[in-house]
Amino acid sequence: MKCIVVLLVCISIGWVHSRKFLDQVNIARSGEATQSSTFRPEYNAAAAIDGNTDSNLKMGSCSHTGKDNPAWWRLDLKKRYKVGRVVIVNRKDCCSERLLGAEVRVGDSADNNNPVCGTVTNVSKETIVVSCEEREGRYVSVVIPGREETLQLCEVKVYEPSDTSEEILFGRFGR
């Protein structure tokens, strides 16, 4: 009997936490994206916030700049938010190394000149999670500083602070 009670309590706690994951909203979806240049019209900045995490460029859901210095992508959240995590889905069918050194910046400056909250140092996995530790701002930028480069983002998800990772549960299929 005692075991059953303990089991039910554990299931209940798990369910409450699961709801918490499900309720977390990707605030990037309601923002507006721009980028330094657009390689082809179908690779526009908005492709990185269309809710589709397909990492094959040819599927038409990745943003892709020309070769710029610096190459950048910027999301206007339309109002100030505290940012907990930024989840980037990198291009996987080719050229994932182009994202190395990219900085995620959060702040109120519309020219990308905001504090850096994380740098991409590993592109071995297509999903990259950057913790922004509740930095506040209206703009989230991804910038590749210091070299001429192409910036490709198959999805960028932005979450307000939370104590958990939706990616663990939903992975690429997250909202």
Ligand SMILES: [Ca+2]
């Ligand atoms: Ca996409």
